[in-house]
Amino acid sequence: MNTQLVESLVQVIFSLSSDEQVLLEDRLFGNLPYPSTQELTHLTEQGQVFEFLKDEPDLYTLDDGEPVEWH
Numbered sequence: 001m002n003t004q005l006v007e008s009l010v011q012v013i014f015s016l017s018s019d020e021q022v023l024l025e026d027r028l029f030g031n032l033p034y035p036s037t038q039e040l041t042h043l044t045e046q047g048q049v050f051e052f053l054k055d056e057p058d059l060y061t062l063d064d065g066e067p068v069e070w071h
Helices: 003-015 018-029 037-047 052-057
Strands: none
Touching: none
């Protein structure tokens, strides 16, 4: 790992004006695609990030609260 290069780059970035930093950020991250809903769903299913909810008690039922009217 080239730590010296990374430190030098950080110093250069911090020396840029705020407009230049915004431009740099746009160039670095502006073309990154956002994951689709299908991709996010797949990731959560495969990663099992919500598995802990399986053991949680049901706090609400369909009889709780008032019905929502859709217009």
